[in-house]
Amino acid sequence: xxxxxxxxxxxxxxTANFDGAPTHLAIAPGRVNLIGEHTDYNxxxxxxxxxxxxxxxxxxxxxxRQVKIYALEFDSWTDFEIGAFQWDDDQLWPNYVQGVSxxxxxxxxxxxxxxxxxxxxxxxxxxxxxxxxxxxxxxxxFLASANQIHALSGPQLAQAAQxxxxxxxxxxxGIMDQFISALGEExxxxxxxxxxxxxxxxxxxxxxxxxxxxxxxxxxxxGSAYNERRAQCEDGVRRLQAVLPSITxxxxxxxxxxxxxxxxxxxxxxxxxxxxxxENERVHATVEAFEQDELQRVGQLMNASHTSLRDDYEVSSxxxxxxxxxxxxxxxxxGARLTGAGFGGCAVALIRAGSEADVRQxxxxxxxxxxxxxxxxxxxxxxxxxxxxxxx
Ligand code: GLA
Numbered sequence: 001x002x003x004x005x006x007x008x009x010x011x012x013x014x015t016a017n018f019d020g021a022p023t024h025l026a027i028a029p030g031r032v033n034l035i036g037e038h039t040d041y042n043x044x045x046x047x048x049x050x051x052x053x054x055x056x057x058x059x060x061x062x063x064x065r066q067v068k069i070y071a072l073e074f075d076s077w078t079d080f081e082i083g084a085f086q087w088d089d090d091q092l093w094p095n096y097v098q099g100v101s102x103x104x105x106x107x108x109x110x111x112x113x114x115x116x117x118x119x120x121x122x123x124x125x126x127x128x129x130x131x132x133x134x135x136x137x138x139x140x141x142f143l144a145s146a147n148q149i150h151a152l153s154g155p156q157l158a159q160a161a162q163x164x165x166x167x168x169x170x171x172x173x174g175i176m177d178q179f180i181s182a183l184g185e186e187x188x189x190x191x192x193x194x195x196x197x198x199x200x201x202x203x204x205x206x207x208x209x210x211x212x213x214x215x216x217x218x219x220x221x222x223g224s225a226y227n228e229r230r231a232q233c234e235d236g237v238r239r240l241q242a243v244l245p246s247i248t249x250x251x252x253x254x255x256x257x258x259x260x261x262x263x264x265x266x267x268x269x270x271x272x273x274x275x276x277x278x279e280n281e282r283v284h285a286t287v288e289a290f291e292q293d294e295l296q297r298v299g300q301l302m303n304a305s306h307t308s309l310r311d312d313y314e315v316s317s318x319x320x321x322x323x324x325x326x327x328x329x330x331x332x333x334x335g336a337r338l339t340g341a342g343f344g345g346c347a348v349a350l351i352r353a354g355s356e357a358d359v360r361q362x363x364x365x366x367x368x369x370x371x372x373x374x375x376x377x378x379x380x381x382x383x384x385x386x387x388x389x390x391x392x
Contacts, residue, residue, distance in 0.1 A: 001389070001390075001391055001392075003391075006056070006119075006121070007025060007056060007058070009119075010056055010058045010072065010117050010119045011058055011391075013058075013070065013072055013117045013119075014058050014060075014116070014117045017070050017117065018060070018068075018115050020060070021060070021391070022058040022059055022060045022116065022117070022391060023059070023060045023061070023390065023391055023392060024058070024059055024060070024061075024141070024144055024145075024388055024389065024390055024391060025056060025057070025058050025059075025388070025389045025391055026056065026057040026059065026137045026138070026140040026141040026144065026386070026387075026388045027054050027055075027056050027137060027386060027387055027388075027389070028054055028055050028132075028133045028134075028135075028136035028137035028140065028181045028182070028385070028386035029050040029051050029052070029053065029054040029122070029133055029180075029181055029184055029383055029384070029385065029386070030050075030051045030053050030054065030055075030122030030123075030128040030129045030130055030132070030133045030181070031048045031049065031050055031051055031128065031129045031132070031133075031176075031177055031180040031181060031184070032048065032049055032051055032128060032210065032212055032339050032340075032346070032348050032380065033046060033047065033048040033176065033180075033339050033340060033348070034047045034048065034049065034189055034210070034286065034302070034339075034348065034350075035047050035279070035282055035283055035286045035301060035302060035305050035337070036048075036176075036279060036280070036282075036283040037279060037305065037309055037313075037315075037337075037338070037339070037340070037342070038229060038233075038275065038276060038279070038309070038313055038315070038341075039194070039251075039276055039279050039280055039283065040174030040175055040176040040192075040194040041172075041173075041174035041194075041230055041233070042194075042233050042249050042250040042251055042276045042280075043194055043195035043248070043249035043250070043251035043252075044194055044195075044249075044250065044251045044276065044279070044280045044283070045191065045192065045193060045194065045251075045280050045283040045284065046176045046191075046192050046194060046283065047189050047190070047191055047192075047202065047283050047286060047287065048176055048177075048179075048180040048184075048189060048190060048192070049180070049184060049188070049189045049190075049204070049210070049380075049382035049383075050180050050181060050184025050185070050382060050383045050384060050385050051122065051128065051378075051380045051383060052380050052381060052383040053120075053121050053122045053123075053128070053378075053380070054120065054121065054122065054133055054137070054383075055118065055119070055120035055122060055130065055133040055134045055136075055137040056118070056119055056120065056137065057069075057116045057117070057118045057137045057138060057140075057141045058116055058117050058391075059114045059115065059116030059117075059141045059144075059145065060114060060115055060116070061112055061113075061114050061144070061145035061146075062112060062113040062114055062115060062145070063112070064112075064113055065081050065082040065083065065111065065112065065113045066079070066080075066081055066082075066113040067079070067080055067081070067082060067097070067101065067113045067114060067115075068113075068115040068116075069094075069097060069115070069116050069117070069118055070116075070117045070118070071093055071117075071118050071119070072117060072118065072119035073119060073120065074091065074093060076091055076093075078091075078093075078094035078097055078098075080094070080098055081113075082101045082105065082111050082113060083101075083102075083105060085098050085099075085102050085168065086098070092169075093118075093134065095168060095169050096131060096134050096135055096138070096164065096165070096168075096169055097134075097138050098168065099135075099164030099165065099167070099168025099169050100135050100138045100139050100142065100160070100161060100164045101138075101142060102164065102167075102168055103160040103161065103163040103164040103167070103168065104139060104142055104143070104152075104160050106160075106163070107151075107152060107156065107160055109143065109146060109148050109151045109152065110146060110148075111142050111145070111146045111148075112142075112145045112146040112147075113145065114141055114142070114145040116141060118134070118137070118138070120133060120134065123214055123376070125218075125219060125345075126214050126216075126219075126345045126346055127219065127339060127340030127341060127342075127344070127345025127346045128212070128214075128340070128345075128346060129177035129180075129181065129340070131165065131169075131171075131177075132161065132165075132173075132177035132178045132181045133181050135161035135164055135165060135178060135181075136157065136158070136161050136178060136181040136182050136386045137386065139157055139160060139161055140157075140386050140387070140388045141388070143157075143388075144388045149388060154179075154182045154183040154385070155179065155182075155183070155197040157178075157182045157386075158175055158178040158179040158181075158182045158183070158197075159175065159178075159197075161178040161181075161182070162174070162175050162178045165178075171223070172226065172227055172230060173226075174194060175192075175194055175197070176192065176194065179192055179194075179197070179199070180192070180385070181385060181386055182385050182386050183199065183385045184382065184383060184384060184385035185201055185382070185384060185385065186381075186382060186383055186384050187203060187204060187381070187382055188201040188202060188203050188204065188382055189201075189202045189204060189290075189382060190202070191283070191287050195249070195251060202287050202290055202291070203290075204290070204382055205290065205293055205295065206353065207295070207352060207353045207354075208295050208298075208334070208350050208351070208352065208353055209350075209351050209352075209353045209379060210348060210349070210350060210351075210379070210380055210381075210382075211327065211348070211349045211350075211351055211359055211360075211363070211377060211378070211379055212339070212346050212347070212348050212349075212377065212378045212379075212380060213323045213326065213327055213336075213346060213347045213348075213349070213363055213367065213375055213376075213377050214345070214346050214375055214376040214377070214378070215317075215319035215320055215322075215323050215344055215345065215346065215347070215367070215371075215373070215375055216319075216373055216374065216375050216376065217317060217319035217320075217344040217345075217371075217373065218344055219341070219343045219344035219345050225315065225343060226341050229272060229313065229315065232268065232269050232272040233250055233272055233273065233276060235269050236250065236265055236269045236270070236272060236273040237249060237250060237253075239264045239265055239269070240253060240257075240258075240261055240264065240265070240273075242264065243261050243264065244257060244261070250273055250276045250277055250280075251280065253273070253277055254277070255274075255277050255278060255281065258270075258273055258274060258277055271311075271312040271313070271314075272312065272313060274308075274312050275308045275309065275312040275313040276313075278304075278308055278312075279305060279308060282301045282304060282305055282308075285297075285301055286298055286301045286302075289301065295334050295350065295352070296334060298334060298335065298350055299333070299334025299335025299350055300335060301335070302334075302335035302336060302337045302348075302349075302350060303328070303335045303336065303337065305337045306324055306336065306337035306338055306347075309337070309338055309342060310338075313342075315338070315341065315342030315343055316338055316342055316343075317342070317343050317344055318371075319344060319371060319373070320338040320342065320343075320344065320345075320347055322367055322370050322371050323336075323338075323346075323347040323363075323367055323375065324336045324337060324338065324347050324349075325366075326363050326366035326367040326370075327347060327349035327363055328349070329366060330349075330351065330359055330362050330363060330366075332351040332352040332354075332359070333349050333350070333351050334349075334350045334351060334352065335349065335350055336348065336349035336350075337349075359377070359379070360377040360379070363375070363377050364376075364377055
Protein backbone atom coordinates (compact mmCIF):
# COMPACT_ATOMS: atom_id res chain seq x y z
CA UNK A 1 0.00 0.00 0.00
CA UNK A 2 1.30 3.44 -0.97
CA UNK A 3 1.37 5.62 2.17
CA UNK A 4 0.71 9.35 2.13
CA UNK A 5 3.32 11.59 3.74
CA UNK A 6 1.56 11.87 7.10
CA UNK A 7 1.05 8.12 7.44
CA UNK A 8 4.64 7.49 6.32
CA UNK A 9 5.90 9.75 9.11
CA UNK A 10 3.86 7.80 11.68
CA UNK A 11 5.13 4.56 10.12
CA UNK A 12 8.71 5.75 10.59
CA UNK A 13 7.97 6.53 14.25
CA UNK A 14 6.65 3.01 14.68
CA THR A 15 9.76 1.37 13.24
CA ALA A 16 11.97 3.66 15.34
CA ASN A 17 10.17 2.64 18.53
CA PHE A 18 9.24 -1.02 17.99
CA ASP A 19 10.90 -4.01 16.33
CA GLY A 20 9.46 -4.59 12.88
CA ALA A 21 6.62 -2.82 11.11
CA PRO A 22 2.96 -2.03 11.84
CA THR A 23 0.35 -4.18 10.11
CA HIS A 24 -2.72 -1.91 10.21
CA LEU A 25 -3.82 1.69 10.09
CA ALA A 26 -6.94 2.87 11.98
CA ILE A 27 -8.34 6.28 11.05
CA ALA A 28 -11.12 8.21 12.80
CA PRO A 29 -12.16 11.79 11.92
CA GLY A 30 -13.07 14.82 14.02
CA ARG A 31 -16.39 16.49 13.32
CA VAL A 32 -18.18 19.75 12.85
CA ASN A 33 -21.86 20.03 13.67
CA LEU A 34 -23.97 22.00 11.16
CA ILE A 35 -26.94 22.39 13.49
CA GLY A 36 -28.51 20.63 16.51
CA GLU A 37 -26.44 21.88 19.46
CA HIS A 38 -26.97 20.62 23.00
CA THR A 39 -29.76 18.43 21.71
CA ASP A 40 -28.01 15.02 21.78
CA TYR A 41 -28.23 14.55 25.56
CA ASN A 42 -31.89 15.56 25.37
CA UNK A 43 -32.64 12.56 23.11
CA UNK A 44 -32.90 15.00 20.19
CA UNK A 45 -31.55 15.45 16.67
CA UNK A 46 -28.16 16.55 15.31
CA UNK A 47 -26.69 17.15 11.83
CA UNK A 48 -22.89 16.78 11.93
CA UNK A 49 -20.30 15.97 9.25
CA UNK A 50 -17.03 14.07 9.62
CA UNK A 51 -14.01 16.29 8.92
CA UNK A 52 -11.05 15.57 6.67
CA UNK A 53 -8.89 15.87 9.80
CA UNK A 54 -8.41 12.73 11.83
CA UNK A 55 -6.57 10.66 14.42
CA UNK A 56 -4.50 7.77 13.06
CA UNK A 57 -3.19 4.72 14.87
CA UNK A 58 -0.59 2.57 13.14
CA UNK A 59 -0.50 -0.69 15.01
CA UNK A 60 0.42 -4.34 15.18
CA UNK A 61 -1.63 -6.82 17.24
CA UNK A 62 0.05 -8.66 20.11
CA UNK A 63 -0.73 -12.16 21.24
CA UNK A 64 -1.16 -11.08 24.88
CA ARG A 65 -3.30 -8.35 26.51
CA GLN A 66 -0.56 -5.76 26.84
CA VAL A 67 -1.02 -2.35 25.15
CA LYS A 68 1.96 -0.13 24.31
CA ILE A 69 1.27 3.14 22.52
CA TYR A 70 3.44 6.12 21.67
CA ALA A 71 1.59 9.43 21.12
CA LEU A 72 3.53 11.47 18.61
CA GLU A 73 2.24 14.97 19.39
CA PHE A 74 2.59 14.49 23.15
CA ASP A 75 5.90 12.64 22.84
CA SER A 76 4.70 10.29 25.55
CA TRP A 77 3.91 6.61 26.16
CA THR A 78 1.27 4.45 27.75
CA ASP A 79 1.83 0.82 28.65
CA PHE A 80 -0.93 -1.13 30.41
CA GLU A 81 -2.68 -4.46 30.57
CA ILE A 82 -6.29 -4.63 29.37
CA GLY A 83 -8.66 -4.88 32.31
CA ALA A 84 -6.39 -3.31 34.92
CA PHE A 85 -7.66 0.28 34.68
CA GLN A 86 -5.36 2.73 36.39
CA TRP A 87 -6.02 6.45 36.17
CA ASP A 88 -3.04 8.36 34.78
CA ASP A 89 -2.62 11.60 36.73
CA ASP A 90 0.19 12.96 34.60
CA GLN A 91 -1.40 12.87 31.16
CA LEU A 92 -4.98 12.66 30.01
CA TRP A 93 -4.80 10.81 26.69
CA PRO A 94 -3.92 7.37 28.15
CA ASN A 95 -7.11 7.51 30.21
CA TYR A 96 -9.15 7.69 27.00
CA VAL A 97 -7.30 4.67 25.63
CA GLN A 98 -7.75 2.63 28.80
CA GLY A 99 -11.39 3.76 29.08
CA VAL A 100 -12.06 2.52 25.54
CA SER A 101 -10.54 -0.89 26.33
CA UNK A 102 -12.72 -1.16 29.45
CA UNK A 103 -15.92 -0.11 27.68
CA UNK A 104 -15.25 -2.49 24.77
CA UNK A 105 -14.53 -5.38 27.13
CA UNK A 106 -17.84 -4.64 28.87
CA UNK A 107 -19.69 -5.29 25.58
CA UNK A 108 -18.46 -8.87 25.82
CA UNK A 109 -15.81 -8.69 23.07
CA UNK A 110 -12.66 -10.54 24.05
CA UNK A 111 -9.76 -8.17 23.42
CA UNK A 112 -6.12 -8.56 22.49
CA UNK A 113 -3.36 -6.03 23.04
CA UNK A 114 -1.44 -4.14 20.39
CA UNK A 115 1.53 -1.86 19.98
CA UNK A 116 1.05 1.35 18.07
CA UNK A 117 1.79 4.97 17.36
CA UNK A 118 -1.05 7.49 17.53
CA UNK A 119 -1.03 10.87 15.82
CA UNK A 120 -3.75 13.37 14.97
CA UNK A 121 -4.32 16.62 13.11
CA UNK A 122 -7.72 17.50 14.59
CA UNK A 123 -7.07 20.75 16.51
CA UNK A 124 -7.20 19.83 20.20
CA UNK A 125 -9.44 21.59 22.72
CA UNK A 126 -11.20 23.47 19.90
CA UNK A 127 -14.61 21.84 19.86
CA UNK A 128 -13.87 19.65 16.83
CA UNK A 129 -13.96 16.38 18.77
CA UNK A 130 -10.34 15.33 18.80
CA UNK A 131 -11.17 13.17 21.86
CA UNK A 132 -13.95 11.29 20.10
CA UNK A 133 -11.61 10.74 17.13
CA UNK A 134 -8.98 9.31 19.48
CA UNK A 135 -11.55 7.05 21.16
CA UNK A 136 -12.94 5.71 17.89
CA UNK A 137 -9.53 5.20 16.26
CA UNK A 138 -8.29 3.31 19.30
CA UNK A 139 -11.54 1.30 19.51
CA UNK A 140 -11.05 0.23 15.89
CA UNK A 141 -7.45 -0.77 16.65
CA PHE A 142 -8.61 -2.90 19.61
CA LEU A 143 -11.32 -4.64 17.58
CA ALA A 144 -9.02 -5.29 14.61
CA SER A 145 -6.27 -6.62 16.90
CA ALA A 146 -8.75 -9.10 18.35
CA ASN A 147 -10.00 -10.05 14.87
CA GLN A 148 -13.40 -8.70 15.93
CA ILE A 149 -13.78 -5.75 13.60
CA HIS A 150 -17.41 -6.66 12.84
CA ALA A 151 -18.35 -7.57 16.41
CA LEU A 152 -20.02 -4.19 17.01
CA SER A 153 -22.19 -2.11 14.69
CA GLY A 154 -21.24 1.54 14.14
CA PRO A 155 -23.81 2.80 16.67
CA GLN A 156 -22.62 0.20 19.23
CA LEU A 157 -19.03 1.30 18.70
CA ALA A 158 -20.09 4.92 19.27
CA GLN A 159 -21.93 3.93 22.45
CA ALA A 160 -18.87 2.12 23.81
CA ALA A 161 -16.66 5.15 23.10
CA GLN A 162 -19.19 7.48 24.73
CA UNK A 163 -19.26 5.20 27.77
CA UNK A 164 -15.47 5.34 27.94
CA UNK A 165 -15.67 9.13 28.08
CA UNK A 166 -18.64 9.29 30.52
CA UNK A 167 -17.55 6.60 32.94
CA UNK A 168 -13.78 6.40 32.70
CA UNK A 169 -12.67 9.92 31.76
CA UNK A 170 -15.56 11.55 33.62
CA UNK A 171 -16.83 13.84 30.84
CA UNK A 172 -20.61 13.75 30.62
CA UNK A 173 -20.88 14.17 26.82
CA GLY A 174 -23.71 13.00 24.55
CA ILE A 175 -23.37 10.53 21.64
CA MET A 176 -23.00 12.92 18.67
CA ASP A 177 -19.21 13.15 18.40
CA GLN A 178 -18.46 9.44 18.64
CA PHE A 179 -21.36 8.61 16.33
CA ILE A 180 -20.30 10.83 13.45
CA SER A 181 -16.64 9.83 13.86
CA ALA A 182 -17.66 6.18 13.54
CA LEU A 183 -20.26 6.56 10.79
CA GLY A 184 -19.64 9.75 8.79
CA GLU A 185 -19.91 9.58 5.00
CA GLU A 186 -18.12 11.43 2.27
CA UNK A 187 -20.19 14.27 0.77
CA UNK A 188 -22.91 13.94 3.42
CA UNK A 189 -24.05 15.17 6.78
CA UNK A 190 -25.84 12.64 8.99
CA UNK A 191 -29.22 13.36 10.53
CA UNK A 192 -28.97 11.39 13.77
CA UNK A 193 -31.83 10.59 16.10
CA UNK A 194 -29.97 10.47 19.40
CA UNK A 195 -32.71 8.43 21.06
CA UNK A 196 -33.18 5.55 18.61
CA UNK A 197 -29.70 5.97 17.06
CA UNK A 198 -31.31 5.71 13.65
CA UNK A 199 -29.70 7.99 11.11
CA UNK A 200 -29.90 9.04 7.52
CA UNK A 201 -27.55 10.67 5.06
CA UNK A 202 -28.17 14.21 3.91
CA UNK A 203 -26.16 15.10 0.79
CA UNK A 204 -24.45 18.48 0.91
CA UNK A 205 -24.96 20.43 -2.30
CA UNK A 206 -21.93 21.11 -4.47
CA UNK A 207 -22.67 24.84 -4.53
CA UNK A 208 -22.05 25.28 -0.79
CA UNK A 209 -18.83 25.09 1.22
CA UNK A 210 -18.32 24.72 4.95
CA UNK A 211 -15.88 27.06 6.61
CA UNK A 212 -14.71 26.59 10.19
CA UNK A 213 -13.33 29.47 12.23
CA UNK A 214 -11.24 28.51 15.25
CA UNK A 215 -11.37 31.42 17.71
CA UNK A 216 -8.26 30.11 19.53
CA UNK A 217 -9.95 31.37 22.69
CA UNK A 218 -9.77 29.10 25.73
CA UNK A 219 -12.80 27.00 26.66
CA UNK A 220 -12.00 26.88 30.36
CA UNK A 221 -15.61 27.13 31.58
CA UNK A 222 -16.77 24.41 29.26
CA GLY A 223 -16.78 21.37 31.59
CA SER A 224 -18.74 22.69 34.55
CA ALA A 225 -21.13 24.85 32.51
CA TYR A 226 -21.86 21.89 30.21
CA ASN A 227 -22.92 19.76 33.17
CA GLU A 228 -24.96 22.64 34.56
CA ARG A 229 -26.88 22.96 31.27
CA ARG A 230 -27.59 19.23 31.29
CA ALA A 231 -28.92 19.46 34.84
CA GLN A 232 -31.16 22.42 33.91
CA CYS A 233 -32.67 20.43 31.02
CA GLU A 234 -33.33 17.48 33.34
CA ASP A 235 -34.89 19.84 35.86
CA GLY A 236 -37.18 21.18 33.11
CA VAL A 237 -38.26 17.64 32.21
CA ARG A 238 -39.02 16.77 35.86
CA ARG A 239 -41.16 19.88 36.29
CA LEU A 240 -43.02 19.35 33.01
CA GLN A 241 -43.73 15.73 33.91
CA ALA A 242 -46.26 17.04 36.43
CA VAL A 243 -48.54 17.89 33.50
CA LEU A 244 -46.99 15.72 30.76
CA PRO A 245 -46.39 12.41 32.54
CA SER A 246 -45.38 10.49 29.41
CA ILE A 247 -42.32 12.65 28.55
CA THR A 248 -38.86 11.34 29.38
CA UNK A 249 -36.73 14.03 27.68
CA UNK A 250 -37.10 17.49 26.12
CA UNK A 251 -37.30 15.70 22.79
CA UNK A 252 -40.87 14.78 23.70
CA UNK A 253 -42.02 18.37 24.33
CA UNK A 254 -43.41 20.66 21.60
CA UNK A 255 -42.98 24.44 21.52
CA UNK A 256 -46.73 24.83 22.07
CA UNK A 257 -46.59 22.65 25.21
CA UNK A 258 -43.61 24.57 26.54
CA UNK A 259 -45.46 27.86 26.11
CA UNK A 260 -48.63 26.43 27.69
CA UNK A 261 -46.75 25.26 30.82
CA UNK A 262 -44.15 28.00 30.97
CA UNK A 263 -45.34 29.05 34.46
CA UNK A 264 -44.13 25.72 35.89
CA UNK A 265 -40.51 26.58 35.10
CA UNK A 266 -38.02 29.02 36.59
CA UNK A 267 -37.14 31.62 33.96
CA UNK A 268 -33.62 30.28 33.24
CA UNK A 269 -34.83 26.70 32.94
CA UNK A 270 -37.57 27.87 30.59
CA UNK A 271 -35.01 29.52 28.31
CA UNK A 272 -32.78 26.42 28.32
CA UNK A 273 -35.78 24.30 27.34
CA UNK A 274 -36.82 26.77 24.67
CA UNK A 275 -33.38 26.50 23.06
CA UNK A 276 -33.42 22.69 22.97
CA UNK A 277 -36.99 22.40 21.69
CA UNK A 278 -36.59 25.08 19.01
CA GLU A 279 -33.18 23.66 18.01
CA ASN A 280 -34.72 20.24 17.33
CA GLU A 281 -37.25 21.97 15.08
CA ARG A 282 -34.43 23.83 13.31
CA VAL A 283 -32.59 20.58 12.60
CA HIS A 284 -35.58 19.16 10.74
CA ALA A 285 -36.17 22.45 8.92
CA THR A 286 -32.49 22.49 7.87
CA VAL A 287 -32.66 18.99 6.43
CA GLU A 288 -35.77 19.96 4.50
CA ALA A 289 -34.10 23.13 3.21
CA PHE A 290 -31.02 21.16 2.09
CA GLU A 291 -33.22 18.67 0.32
CA GLN A 292 -35.07 21.44 -1.51
CA ASP A 293 -31.78 23.20 -2.27
CA GLU A 294 -32.85 26.31 -0.35
CA LEU A 295 -29.42 27.29 0.87
CA GLN A 296 -30.46 30.74 1.96
CA ARG A 297 -32.98 29.15 4.31
CA VAL A 298 -30.24 26.88 5.73
CA GLY A 299 -28.18 29.98 6.43
CA GLN A 300 -31.08 31.67 8.23
CA LEU A 301 -31.62 28.60 10.40
CA MET A 302 -27.92 28.55 11.31
CA ASN A 303 -28.12 32.21 12.28
CA ALA A 304 -31.22 31.54 14.40
CA SER A 305 -29.42 28.64 16.09
CA HIS A 306 -26.58 30.94 17.10
CA THR A 307 -28.99 33.52 18.54
CA SER A 308 -30.74 30.82 20.57
CA LEU A 309 -27.41 29.41 21.85
CA ARG A 310 -26.23 32.90 22.75
CA ASP A 311 -29.38 34.29 24.39
CA ASP A 312 -31.38 31.30 25.65
CA TYR A 313 -28.73 28.66 26.29
CA GLU A 314 -25.96 31.17 27.10
CA VAL A 315 -23.06 29.10 25.78
CA SER A 316 -21.54 31.64 23.39
CA SER A 317 -18.65 33.96 24.22
CA UNK A 318 -17.35 37.26 22.94
CA UNK A 319 -14.79 35.46 20.76
CA UNK A 320 -17.48 33.25 19.22
CA UNK A 321 -19.82 36.19 18.60
CA UNK A 322 -17.01 38.14 16.94
CA UNK A 323 -16.07 35.10 14.82
CA UNK A 324 -19.68 34.60 13.74
CA UNK A 325 -19.90 38.29 12.78
CA UNK A 326 -16.59 38.09 10.89
CA UNK A 327 -17.95 35.13 8.93
CA UNK A 328 -21.29 36.77 8.22
CA UNK A 329 -19.65 39.91 6.91
CA UNK A 330 -17.98 37.85 4.19
CA UNK A 331 -20.01 38.46 0.97
CA UNK A 332 -20.61 34.78 0.08
CA UNK A 333 -21.72 33.79 3.59
CA UNK A 334 -25.22 32.33 3.92
CA GLY A 335 -25.17 31.85 7.71
CA ALA A 336 -22.87 31.16 10.66
CA ARG A 337 -23.13 29.81 14.19
CA LEU A 338 -21.02 28.49 17.03
CA THR A 339 -20.47 24.73 16.83
CA GLY A 340 -19.86 22.13 19.55
CA ALA A 341 -20.33 22.80 23.24
CA GLY A 342 -19.54 26.54 22.99
CA PHE A 343 -17.76 28.94 25.41
CA GLY A 344 -14.88 29.15 22.92
CA GLY A 345 -13.62 26.81 20.23
CA CYS A 346 -15.07 27.06 16.73
CA ALA A 347 -17.83 28.55 14.63
CA VAL A 348 -19.08 27.11 11.33
CA ALA A 349 -20.34 29.01 8.30
CA LEU A 350 -21.99 27.98 5.07
CA ILE A 351 -20.71 29.95 2.11
CA ARG A 352 -21.50 29.87 -1.58
CA ALA A 353 -18.99 27.69 -3.41
CA GLY A 354 -16.65 29.58 -5.70
CA SER A 355 -15.89 32.35 -3.23
CA GLU A 356 -13.45 30.28 -1.10
CA ALA A 357 -10.29 31.76 -2.56
CA ASP A 358 -9.96 34.66 -0.14
CA VAL A 359 -12.37 33.63 2.59
CA ARG A 360 -9.66 32.47 5.00
CA GLN A 361 -7.75 35.68 4.86
CA UNK A 362 -10.88 37.85 5.04
CA UNK A 363 -12.25 36.11 8.14
CA UNK A 364 -8.88 36.03 9.88
CA UNK A 365 -8.32 39.70 9.31
CA UNK A 366 -11.75 40.81 10.39
CA UNK A 367 -11.65 38.66 13.57
CA UNK A 368 -8.09 39.63 14.47
CA UNK A 369 -8.83 43.34 14.14
CA UNK A 370 -11.44 43.16 16.89
CA UNK A 371 -10.04 40.39 19.08
CA UNK A 372 -6.33 40.99 18.80
CA UNK A 373 -5.99 37.23 18.49
CA UNK A 374 -4.99 35.37 15.33
CA UNK A 375 -7.57 32.69 14.50
CA UNK A 376 -7.35 29.68 12.22
CA UNK A 377 -9.79 29.09 9.37
CA UNK A 378 -10.31 25.65 7.80
CA UNK A 379 -12.33 24.57 4.79
CA UNK A 380 -13.51 21.03 5.11
CA UNK A 381 -15.46 18.71 2.86
CA UNK A 382 -17.67 16.07 4.54
CA UNK A 383 -15.49 12.98 4.81
CA UNK A 384 -15.72 9.27 5.65
CA UNK A 385 -16.07 7.89 9.13
CA UNK A 386 -13.64 5.54 10.85
CA UNK A 387 -11.95 2.66 9.07
CA UNK A 388 -9.11 0.15 9.43
CA UNK A 389 -6.80 -0.56 6.53
CA UNK A 390 -4.33 -3.45 6.31
CA UNK A 391 -0.83 -2.24 5.47
CA UNK A 392 0.40 -5.46 3.90
C1 GLA B 1 -19.97 18.44 22.99
C2 GLA B 1 -20.46 17.05 23.40
C3 GLA B 1 -21.58 16.57 22.47
C4 GLA B 1 -22.68 17.63 22.34
C5 GLA B 1 -22.09 18.99 22.04
C6 GLA B 1 -23.12 20.08 22.07
O1 GLA B 1 -19.36 18.36 21.73
O2 GLA B 1 -19.40 16.12 23.35
O3 GLA B 1 -22.09 15.34 22.92
O4 GLA B 1 -23.47 17.65 23.50
O5 GLA B 1 -21.06 19.35 22.95
O6 GLA B 1 -24.04 19.92 21.05
